[in-house]
Amino acid sequence: MTAAVAHDSKSTRDPAAGAGGAPDVRIADVTKRFGSVIAVDRMTLEIASGAFYSLLGPSGCGKTTTLRMIAGFEQPTEGEIFLAGQPVAGVPAYRRNVNTVFQHYALFPHMDVAQNVGYGLRQRGTTKAEEARRVGEALELVRLSGYDQRRTWELSGGQQQRVALARALINHPTVLLLDEPLGALxxxxxKEMQLELKALQREVGITFVYVTHDQEEALTMSDVIVVMNHGRILQMGGPTDLYERPVSRFVADFIGVSNPIAGRLVEVAGGGLGVVETDRGMRLRGRVTDTTASPGVGDAVIVAIRPERLSVEPAAAANTPDGAIVRVAGTINQGTYLGDQTEFRVATELAGELIVRRQNAAGAGSGSGVGPGDPVMVSWHEEANLILVG
Ligand SMILES: Nc1ncnc2c1ncn2[C@@H]1O[C@H](COP(=O)(O)OP(=O)(O)OP(=O)(O)O)[C@@H](O)[C@H]1O
Ligand SMILES: [Mg+2]
Structure with a gap:
């Protein structure tokens, strides 16, 4: 399947533009089977030069298999992979201009840090002086200057992973593949390493393809997130795009938390707006987020609402309604203080339970006036209603 790149307002460059030529990686209609298991299912993806891509999805969705095919450790069953415009079928892993960093550092225990980092250069017959210079540069890049003579077992997990990074970057690969490299930390x-890795990627300008099943990690680091499930790409785009405009319930639930309300589309207006009649008989106006496979009148849909878009206040304090504000009466089931936020679970007519998250203002305390059993009014702007194909 093909997924279009949606651009994120946050990213500094246009990830689809490339470096004026072929994308660094092109996966063309690739399927990978292991016996009867379809690990990757007709995937088509272009990875533009110099951007930070994440492959995000649940365990077993085919992320590692995709990386291993790019690296050359596995061959596609069907379809083709291109690196810098060239088909790479039959090109062995060591001849591809691609390096991989794994979750487990796989450093050579009998070598010191400098020898580990310089390994790739020695394989290519680089002179000793050149090796020393480049090892010094690479260690500076990962902030490990002065650690040259250390043994790898003397290093912390984070330091070991920096050595693995320096070792992978020293040959200036076109693409660096990273398979859950921070998973063991x-x-x-x-969190510190996420920010460092992102800064490092900007500095070296090498294309990163980063595998994770952690949505927060993907949101923090990526220019483009590719959401996968069952070997397929469900949606790709910048972090803001995916969070604000998920096109399916899976993506809405996988990236962040959402309140899904089941219903049927009863009206389609212009400008991507629609009206949904919920299963419990309430009408909600909202935005249809999938503009390619728009649902039609009569189709079953989900209205998804992010918890931070909802407000909760004591029922008695309810304000004058505004046309665009949705209000639903309810009763607090539970309030959980989370430090920066309080999460309320509110029983309403609209849904069994709505999750509401409120930012805790300085000095406001945990309860902020409402607690279990209290009658409340939950309100939100109808712009927060995302109409998704169920
Ligand atoms: N060498 C193999 N032989 C048989 N099946 C495999 C092999 N490698 C992967 N699979 C299967 O292919 C599917 C995709 O696996 P993959 O390792 O790519 O998932 P993943 O997205 O990386 O998951 P995780 O987040 O758990 O690492 C899984 O069902 C897995 O069991
Ligand atoms: Mg994996």
């Missing part, structure tokens, strides 16, 4: 270090 604790949360705090992982």
């Amino acid at each position: 604790d949360l705090k270090l992982r």
Whole structure:
């Protein structure tokens, strides 16, 4: 299947534009089967030069298999892969201008840091002086200057992963493939490394293809996120696009949290607007997000609403309604203080339970006036209603 690139207002470059020629990687209608398992299912994808791409999807959806085919460790069952415009069927992994960083660092234990980083250069017969210079540069890039003589087992997990990165970057590959490289690190270090990796990618300008099943990680780092499930691409685009305009319930649920409300499309207006009658008989106006396979009148759809777009207030304090504001009465089932936010679960007529997230203002405390059992009014602007094909 083919997915169009939607552009993100946040990204600094146009990821589809490439470097005035062929994309760095082109996957053309590729299927990979292992016996009866279809790991990758008719995937078509172009990866433009110099951008940070993430392949995001649940376990088993085919992310690693896709990377391994680009790297040359696996061959497609059908279809073709091109690197810099050239078909690479039959080209062995070591002859592709692509390097891979894995979750487990796979450093050589009998070599020190400098020897690990310089490994690829020695294989190519680079002079000692040139090797020393480039190893120094690569270690500086990953902020490990001065660690040359260290043994790899003396390093922390984050440091080991930096050595693996330096080793992978030293040959200036066209594309760097990263398969959950931060998966073994604790949360705090992982967050630091995410920002560092992104900065590093900007600095070296090498195309990164980053595999993760962590949506937050993909949102933090990527210019383009490719959402996969069952070996297929469901949607691709910049982080804002995917969060604000998911085209399916899977993407809306996988990237962030959403309140899905089932119903039927009863009216299609111009400008991507529609009216949905929910299964419980309420009418909601909203935006149809999938402009390629738009649902028609009578089709079953989902109205998805992000929890942070909903407000909750005591029923007695309800304001004068405005035409574009949706209001639903409910009762608080639960309020959970999350530090920066409070999450409320509200029983309403519209849905069994609506999840509402409220940013906690300074000094506001955890409850902010409403608690379990209280009658409340949940309200939101109808712009927050995303109409998705179920
Ligand atoms: N060498 C293999 N032999 C048989 N089946 C395989 C092989 N490699 C992968 N598969 C199967 O192909 C599918 C895709 O696997 P893949 O490793 O690409 O998933 P993934 O998206 O990387 O998952 P995870 O997030 O768990 O790493 C899975 O069903 C997996 O069991
Ligand atoms: Mg994997």
